[in-house]
Amino acid sequence: MTILVDEKTRVIVQGITGNEGSFHTKRMLEYGTKIVAGVTPGKGGTKIFDIPVYDTVDEAKREHPEADTSIIFVPARFATDAVYEAIDSGLKLVVVITEHIPIHDSIKFITYARSRGTTIIGPNCPGIISPGKSKIGIMPGNVFLQGNVGIASRSGTLTYEISNVLSKNGIGQSTVIGVGGDPVIGISFTEVMKLYENDPQTKALVLIGEIGGDAEERAAKMVEEKAFTKPVVAFVAGKTAPVGKRMGHAGAIITMGSGSYKDKVETLRSVGIKVAETPFEIPKLVKEVLK
Amino acid sequence: MTILVDEKTRVIVQGITGNEGSFHTKRMLEYGTKIVAGVTPGKGGTKIFDIPVYDTVDEAKREHPEADTSIIFVPARFATDAVYEAIDSGLKLVVVITEHIPIHDSIKFITYARSRGTTIIGPNCPGIISPGKSKIGIMPGNVFLQGNVGIASRSGTLTYEISNVLSKNGIGQSTVIGVGGDPVIGISFTEVMKLYENDPQTKALVLIGEIGGDAEERAAKMVEEKAFTKPVVAFVAGKTAPVGKRMGHAGAIITMGSGSYKDKVETLRSVGIKVAETPFEIPKLVKEVLK
């Protein structure tokens, strides 16, 4: 088993005819992801990579009732609307790749999604992959290996780097989720951890954090309170980042007296989580905790 | 048993120190209603009729956790806020006497109330009375008699008239609800009927309708579908009202090809409901159906 997505997941791609949308649709198909339909307003009735395109998610869902998941490549100004459309069509999982969505839009659609029982991953995230089963995102598929380590990450490229080094060391992954780099995201570390806790395939967790916010501290608290009981190895990016400057991501900024590297690492270690100094130490630490 | 309110109901009066609020608080107390607190912003710490007054419902509810119902006498411009306050404080029933609340405000607070499990009666209504037990409203208490006929009415004064003539004819009431004269109201005829259907004390229903809207037609449908199985006697005000003119109430207007007296009466009779020509025929019809 894996979490959230597997070989049974059926996907609608919103923004499938755009540059990014079509590029990644091709790569997801190559990976084996079951994409059943695409949506681009005004392009209904056409096909791309042999996948039917619809004007609305409503129509796509009516023609493909088995669809349960959407991935969104729509530009930021239209992405919010696309998310509501996905939620209203009853999809259970919506992966929002789009970055630069205004935060007041995000808080509203995340609140709305919760009231409708839809899980949102992102925005501004690389997506989710259950290696060997389904890839719903923009990550390079070849760096992942099927296995029993779950990964939750606030970063994109860094996740590929770490998955790559794990795979090369023979450590496979159950599911890898990039939760997203924005300050407000649909599914958080602790919510992902709840899922991993109940996934029998997942034997350990790698947490890839960043400066800013308190996601790592909340994860530590969950471990402390024994709500998460599997071994955890963590890495936090931004050890040398200055205070008050936004490091690329909107979420990666040390402010309001919180979110510093030092505090995060201390908190994680205080509850027994192993924290790697560099990404390349992670395989060794994972092997230790899995012994 | 009665519906919604009885001798165990504990009431907070919002706007208790205003003209209307204080006048009707006195009369409700005289009737025997258990009023535990009043709220008027800025008057916290005072007392009226020996009832403690608070600045906020939050405080009133904290001091009187047994309070489960609120009645609102706050002027229209502030009434919407008062309703949210009552809902957020976890009260189960909110009776909104205030008239002239903008309809866009009403639809929002009614939607919100539903999501929180609060029942709203009104706005623009005379309130609710379970004779002999509790009166939460502005009706003259002396025209009611404890008994086994439920009343649901869109009108105010007409309800007193009809209750009075029933009482004088020895026909008592279980509960009398004035649902309100606005186009959009918190609890509708059909929702009230669901409650009466399950109330063993209520043996028959008197429905006091008006021109405009389709509340009477929906009630008829419920009878037709046997979702309401007790005998019903109805009266519809506005037989001689012209089309397209608002008759006092915002709700009493015949528009959009619907809401006419004739249609309503025909629909009601078509499902076997007895429709009185004048309010004064009602006791005779009720006696017949109760035989």
Add this chain to the structure above:
Amino acid sequence: MKLFEFEAKEIIRNYGFSIPESILIKKGDDVEKKIKDSGIEPPLAVKSQVLVAGRGKAGGIKLVKTIEEAIETTKALFETPIKGIKPSYILIEKAIPHEKELYVGLVIDRNDRRPLVLASQYGGIDIEEIARTKPESIIRYPIDPFVGLRSYEARLIGKRIGVVGKALGSFERFLLTLYKAFIEYDAELAESNPLAYLDDRVLPLDLRITIDDNSLYRHKDFAKTEKERLGENTEYEIKGHELGLAFVELDGDVGILGNGAGLTMTTMDLVYGFGGKPANFLDMGGGADAEHVKRCVSFLLQYPKAKKIFINMFGGITRADEVAKGIIMALNETGIKKPVVIRLTGTNEEEGRKILEEAGIEVFNDPIEAAKVVVSR
């Protein structure tokens, strides 16, 4: 409160939805100069600004092909009553050739307690008529009042009534604009009928917005047209409005005054039942004091259609003694003599009865009896 077409169009123009060039002529303007100065070019639609339904069929809209014709037609329309009402404004718009006409509107669904979009591929006729003749063509789309109308929903609705291609984007923007007006102006109704469906866009040929009277305190921009708006009412309805009374003029001769809308309507019905004909509806409301009752009774005494007056009052919040005092004050102050039949019961009934009887006025307890008496007089 119904907005004039030109007011409704001004709102959506201010929201950035582009509509055809137009000029507004007010009664008393130099029609010729204003039209010529505007530089507007024919063909034009000359439209009488009245608030009654069915304006087109009643001859309130004329298409003209020359400026001279426009001037002539404008002058003529000012003198043409539409369902009894002469306009205070004429709107002259660029006429846009089009083939298809749609219907789209926003109302409050009483039962669902939420905004409802109504849309149909058949525009240009009353929505009631569409509902009767082509009910299956009407799309009903409810809106969550907290979430609002989303762009994708506007597109979905457009698609369902057959809008395609570039025009679909325009329909989406129009419906979002209409929804914005509906919300920001606290409207009970916002509709375009017909909405012209062109190759690349939609255009509201007519536009109607009705503001919820209860929210008028939030929308004071329309005070300047209040007088013209009231022109849609009868003389006495205007007077009643100015006095703040809930008064509706009817065709009979029995003046009616009740407390509470339901009771007042029932009073009308009773009179009618005994063969009388109400001259009006007048609800004194809840909790009226002597002063307000005096105002209502004086109004009916002065209202020429009411040959006799029936006052039906059931005391609850309203006290019978206050009503009695008000009646006496009105009779004394106006000095007008008309048969007045009074039914008084409820709160402070005894005191009220005493006041009236001391002034030599008969008081009934039974409204049926009172109704019979008033009809017979």
Add this chain to the structure above:
Amino acid sequence: MKLFEFEAKEIIRNYGFSIPESILIKKGDDVEKKIKDSGIEPPLAVKSQVLVAGRGKAGGIKLVKTIEEAIETTKALFETPIKGIKPSYILIEKAIPHEKELYVGLVIDRNDRRPLVLASQYGGIDIEEIARTKPESIIRYPIDPFVGLRSYEARLIGKRIGVVGKALGSFERFLLTLYKAFIEYDAELAESNPLAYLDDRVLPLDLRITIDDNSLYRHKDFAKTEKERLGENTEYEIKGHELGLAFVELDGDVGILGNGAGLTMTTMDLVYGFGGKPANFLDMGGGADAEHVKRCVSFLLQYPKAKKIFINMFGGITRADEVAKGIIMALNETGIKKPVVIRLTGTNEEEGRKILEEAGIEVFNDPIEAAKVVVSR
């Protein structure tokens, strides 16, 4: 984007919350004339408009008792750097005597995903310091983003931080106004600290609003002050901003370029771990093409603090061959020679490596090794 105090105050003034009379002096204005012409009367607060925190302590706010003193102080403040920055604007406000100072702010709660009101009876000091020294004094009140802040909630919050009487109504209006600004301007932060608590009202002495950068396309009103706002950044940060680069200046000598914020930060950390010091943070973002990579690399080549450059790239969406092409283009076009260490892996790694090696540039696969090399050079 942080708004200047005077911009934030203008917003709430436009929303109808009354704040003390003030005048704004722009660098280059005739200070004397402007102050005298305004007719404003002492006592006055003369406030340097800089966006850094702790302005008061750093000498950026002066109280003056005469017009002459105001003129002198204004001129002096224009020449006084606050934490390294000289202001482009000075705001002169009526000084309002007060005894108590409150804190009230709105932020987005990351965990709750909703707006959060923070309020404390202790204003005038950093909220972080209040949180450290008097955590129990901070009221945290979450707001449902669909329902919004209700009046009664604003009153409740005011009461909880000890506001009573007439001032409570004023606090209610202020917080509702601040919330409106927070929502309508898509703010990440809207706070008043201190908020003066007078007998009958509250007054925002300072007011800070930070707009979410992602929503700036909806808020174009602040373009006119963009240049002055950027004055808060270093010369190269301004240049980077103009080029649309995610660039942050640091104090070391190793220029850093990565793809992805996490990887770029980790690259900085690696350099630091081997004893080096990053000269900057620069994230080329996801899916960069050769042109964008060229822009980034050229920028670092011209950036004097970077004595050497470390490019760390893990191909995913971004293709290694595009990155390689961009690097070559930058080196050729600028003609600037600096040690450049490149780590390249992932999508199209082979093609990228080939392009660089053909140009005689060494490529690493292992970032650790690459980091060691760049530090040693």
